[in-house]
Amino acid sequence: MSIAIKDKVVSVIEGKVVITQQTEQKLSKDELIQNKLGLQRRKQQLVEQSKAIKSQYDELCNHEQELDSMIVMLSQVEDPESPEVIPEG
Numbered sequence: 001m002s003i004a005i006k007d008k009v010v011s012v013i014e015g016k017v018v019i020t021q022q023t024e025q026k027l028s029k030d031e032l033i034q035n036k037l038g039l040q041r042r043k044q045q046l047v048e049q050s051k052a053i054k055s056q057y058d059e060l061c062n063h064e065q066e067l068d069s070m071i072v073m074l075s076q077v078e079d080p081e082s083p084e085v086i087p088e089g
Contacts, residue, residue, distance in 0.1 A: 008022075
């Protein structure tokens with residue numbers, strides 16, 4: 001791959017230096033194929049990462065549901081530490 005700068009303009013706009021340049025890239029078919037293969041590998045890695053994240057998320061949701069069920073179970077059982085109140089009358 002070769003990159004050549006064809007045109008370059010440096011200016012100051014709103015107190016900042018702005019560099020505008022035009023480049024020309026020459027890529028061979030092999031370089032393009034290698035770039036494409038690299039992109040495909042990265043895409044596959046992202047797919048695998050998203051599957052792993054989804055699996056972890058589902059696992060956390062299941063654990064959360066289990067905890068909610070246990071909380072409900074304990075809420076339905078009388079607390080043995082609290083004294084029994086006998087209604088008057």
